[in-house]
Amino acid sequence: QITLKESGPTLVKPTQTLTLTCTFSGFSLTTSGVGVGWIRQPPGKAVEWLAVIYWDEQVRYMSSVKSRVTITKDNSKKQVVLTMTHMDPVDTATYYCTKFLGMSRIDYWGQGTVVIVSS
């Protein structure tokens, strides 16, 4: 059974750095084609892809957040970490950890974690 679970702070102050951890099970991030990524959904708005890291260390970032975001993985811990600097109230959203299969699809999603950016 494949599961992904997000963890991190619910409340972050503007200008602070957000660190979210995804702990997954049921698959390996060393398997060819597999990636783990982060996707967010602001309240009342569309889903938005942020970043993905693949089994071969390839990383990709959404252009509008590329200067603020870093994604890393720890295969032994089965964790992927997203770091986002200079948080702003517009970054308030539900953040989802997701499993990618190549470029084709996101085949599993976590339940999501709410992040509120407010002073």
Added chain:
Amino acid sequence: QSALTQPASVSGSPGQSITISCSGTSSDVGSYNLVSWYQHHPGQAPKLIIYDGSKRPSGVSNRFSGSKSANTAALTISGLQAEDEADYFCCSYSSISTWVFGGGTKVTVL
């Protein structure tokens, strides 16, 4: 504004068929057969129901089908059931090595 355009809402009676469109451009939907669709019940994790335009993952009902014409993809739900009431959103790989999503469509079963 979303990269892919979907109707905000679609409704139908039990047993009917409904179709949700997902309009993109020649840089995403039109260039790749990499459109996926997700069903999202509030409070739950989104679920993959169609990938590569028209393929169904194991365990997904064959009442869900996907298609594509030019820059527009579509999801059809046939034999609409109460449990199909949810939000549905599309996703496509894009030529700038990213993934773009639709704004989501709320399906209501009357």
